[in-house]
Amino acid sequence: MHHTKPHRRPGLSKSRITSFEQCPKKLWLSVHRPEFAQYDDGAKMRFVGGNEVGEIACALHPQGVMVDAEPDLTTALATTARLLGEGHPGPIFEATFQHEGVLVRVDVLERSEGDAWRAAEVKSSTGVKDYHRGDLATQVWVLREAGLELESAAIRHVDKTFELTRTGDYAGLFADVDLLDELEDTIAGRAVLVQQARAVLAGEEPELEMGDHCSSPFECEFAAYCGRDLPSGPEWPVTVLPRGGGKKWQKKGIENLLDLSPDNLSGTNAQILAATRDGVPFHDAEGARREMAKWGWPRAWLDFETIAPAVPRWIGARPYQQIPFQFSLHLEQEDGTITHHEFLTCDGSDPRRACAEALVQMVPGDATLIAYYAPFERRVLRDLAGWEPDLAEPLLAMAEATVDLLPVTRNNWYHRDQRGSWSIKAVLPTIAPELDYATLEVKDGGNAQMAWHEAADPGCSILRREALADALKAYCERDTWAMVVISKRLVE
Template sequence: MNKISLSKSSYCNGVQCEKILWLNKYKPEFSAAEINESILENGKKVGELAKRLFGDYEDVPFDKNRFVMKEKTDKLLQEKPNIITEASFIYDNNFCSVDILKNDLDGVEIYEVKSSTKIKDIYIDDIAFQYFILSNLGFNVKKAAIVYINNEYIRGEELEINQLFKIEDVTNIVREKQAEISNNIDFINSFMESHGEDSEPDKELGNYCFDPYSCAFWQYCTRNLPKPNVFDVSGMFTSKKFEKYYEGKISFEDLENEDINKKFLEQIDFELNNREAKIEKNAINDLLDSLKYPLYFIDYETCQYAIPEYEGTKAYQQIPFQYSLHIIKEEGAPLEHKEFLAEFDDENIIRNFAESMIKDMPEDGSVIVYNKGFESGRNRDIGKMYPDLKEEMERINGNMVDFMVPFRNRDYYTKEMKGSYSIKYVLPALYPDEPELDYINLELVHNGGEASNAFLNLKGKEPEEQKRIREALLEYCKLDTYAMVKIWEKFIEVTKG
C-alpha cells in the first residue's frame, strides 16, 4: 500500500470524517475554512508560553521539510536529560511534532499544549497518535499529558504560568487507544488508496459534521439538499436536525406538519406561505411605555485573551474595549452620539471604559441594549474588579431595557428574519431598502467576531493601518446602536393606530 503522509492534524481530521482528507486533497477549492487570526495568535502565544513550564529548553524550528526537523531533533535527543520543544518524529510515513518533550535518561514524557480550558476527546486522539509514533520508534514513553488553560486563575501583577496552566496525565487512556490508533491509520490509508481523484466517496451527513469541529466542507456536502431545509431551522438542536434528516424529513414541506416546537413551525409556515409580518402591538406598546428619557442606546464590543493581559482578569474573560452610545435626551430632541475605543496598549482598559461610560450616561434614563445578558454581565464583572464603581454599574444595569425581547418572543416576526432574533437578521428585515443599515456594506468590520479580531490585531500594524482599522471599528459599533434607534422608531411606527 502506498501510504499517505499523516500529521497530527490530518489524522484528527480523518478520525472526525475520512472524507475531509479526500476533499482537502482533491477539492480544496470548496473549503469554506476561514482563518481566524486572533485564534491562531492566541494558540501561538499559549504554545510559546507553555514551553517555559519546565525551565530551559531547546526548540526545533519549523521547516517545510519535515526531515530537517527530524534531524535537528535527533541531535538534541543525544544531549539528555533536556527539554525539547517541537521535537519531530517520523514513523512509517506518520509525522508529529511534540509540543514539549521531556527527554530523561530512562525515557521520555510528552506534553500536548492546548489553548482550551477543558480537555476534549479529540485532544486524546492527538496525543495518542504521538504516543503511537514514539513508542513504535522504540522510545519508552513514560508519560503523556495534556497542558491546558486554567480559567479560574486570576492574574496578579505578574503572570504565574504554573497557575495559568493545568497539566493532566492521560497516559493510561492513551495506552489503551494504541490498537485503535493503528486501526485508524490503516483504515485512512486504505480509504485514500481506494478513492482516487475521480472516485469521490459517499459519506452520509452526521453529527461529526460539527463535532469536534464544524467541517469546512459543509456547504459542499449539502449542496444538493432542498433550500431551505431542516438545517436552516433556527434554534433547533443539531441532534434534532439530524434526527429529522435521518427520518427523511428534510425540506420545509416535509417538516410543516411535524410535532416540533411552535417557533420552528412558525418559521416554516412563514417561509412556505409568505406570511405578512406578525406584530403583537400590546406587547410592543408595553415595552415602549416602560421607557424613560433620556434614552441611552448602547452597545459594547469585547475581546478575549487566552493569556490574561491585565491584573485582576482571567483567561478568556470578556474584556470591554469599545462602546457606541446614541442619546435622545427628551421627546423630540435631536439624536446625539458618543463613543469610546480603547488604545490597544492601555493597561487600564476596563476602568477607562467604565469611567467613560459613567460620564456619558449620568442620568437615570432607559439604557437600551440588544441582548441584556451580555452588557449587564460585563457591568457586573466591572463592579467586582472595581468596588468603587459597583454602585454605578448596578445603577446602569437597573435601567436596562432589552430590545431583543420582542423578537425573541416572536411578538414581532417576519419571514425575512429566518427564525432568528439576531440584530443582523432583524435590522435588514425591518429596513430592507436602506443600504446604510446593511452591515455587509461596512468596511473591514461586519460583526462582533471581526471587531474583536480587529482590535486584538492592532498591535504591530503600521500607524495608517491602525487608523483605518480603528475607523472601521467605530463605524461598525455606531451602526449597532443606530440600529437600535431605528428599531425604536419602527416600534413606534407599527403601533400607531
C-alpha cells in the same frame, strides 16, 4: 533510538489522522485537493489564540530547547535524535518523531526519573475535548514505536480559574490531565487506523454523504465543496424552526416547513409557519408597547465590543474573560432628542479604566440602559466594576438598570427572512433594509476582534490603525442605531 527512513507516499501527521477520524473524505481532500478549502474568521482567531498559548507554555520553561523545522522536518527529526542521544535534560519543545511515515511534533517533552519522559500536548481550550484523546493516542503510539519510554502523556490545557496578578507571570496558567492509562486501547488501535488512512489516501476521492460529522468536532473547511452538487432542498426547510425545533419533523421524513399545518405547531413555531406561508410578518405592536412602557427615561442604547484572549494580557483578568475596548451609546430623551456618544481604544493598551470612566461620564445616573441580549452587557459592566472598585457603584447601578430588547423583539416580531433567528443581523434587514451590515468593513463581532488585534499590533501603521478605528466605530454605531430603529418599528 531507531528512526525509520521517510516514506515516499503522502506523509501522515497527527492533524491528518484527526481529519481522517472526523471524515475520510476530509483527509483525502486536504492532501489531494487543498485548493477547495475555505476557512472562516473563527478558524483564524483560534489559530492566533493557539499560537499565543503555545508561546507561553514554552516561556514557562526558560531552560528548554526548541526543535526548529527549518529548512524542513527531516532536520527536526535529526535535531531531536541528536538531543536525545546527547542526553539533553529537557524540556524539549516540538520534539519530532516518525514511525511508519507518521510524523508527530510533541509540544513539551520533559525528562522524568531515569530514562522516562513526560509528554504534554498544549491546548488553548479550558478542558480536555474528545478529539484531544485521539491526538494524544497518535503521539504516544509514534513515540513508543520510536523507542521512547513514557511515564505520562497529558493534555496541558488553560486553567480558567487562573488570574493574572503580575505582568508577564503565567505560572499556574496551565493544568495537566494525564491520559496515558485511559488511552491504552486507543493507542493499541492506531496501527490499524493508520493503515486505513493510507488506503484512503491511495485511492480515489471517497464518496460520503454529508451529515453531523461535517461540523463536529470542527466545521469542515471542505463543506462548501462537498455540498456543491446537493439538491438545494426546500426554500423553507423545517430547520428554520429555532432551538432545533425542526429535528423531530426531519425524523418523521418532513423536510419542508410548508408541508406542516398550523395544528402541528404552537406558540412561536406557529407564528413562524404563518409568516413564512403568507409572507406577512407577525407583528404585535400592542404587546411591544406594553413591554417597553416599563422602561424609564432617558434611554441609553448600549453595545460593547470585546476581546477575550486565552492568555490574559492585563492584571486581574482571567482566560477568555471579555475585555471591553469599545462601546457605542445612543442617548434618547423622552422628547425624542437622540445624541450619539462613543468610546474606543485599539492601540493595544489596557482599555478597562478608560472604558469605565467614559461610561460613568456619558451615561446619566437615572438612565435605563438597553442592550440586545442584555446578559452580555450586564456581565461586562459587573466585570468592569470588579476591576475599577472606585467606580463600582455607578457601574453596578448601570448593570441593574439594563433591560433587554431581544425578548421584546422575539415576542412581538417575526419576518420570514429572519429564517428562525432573532439576532440583530437577522432582524434589521426585515425592518430597515437600508441599514445593511454588508456595506461595512467590520461586519460582525468576529471581524471587530480581528480588527482590534490588527490595530493593537505594534507593527500596525498609524494610517492603518486610524482606518481600522473608523471601521470599528461605524460598525458599533450601527449596532446601537439598529436597536433604536427596531424599537420604533415594533411599537408602530
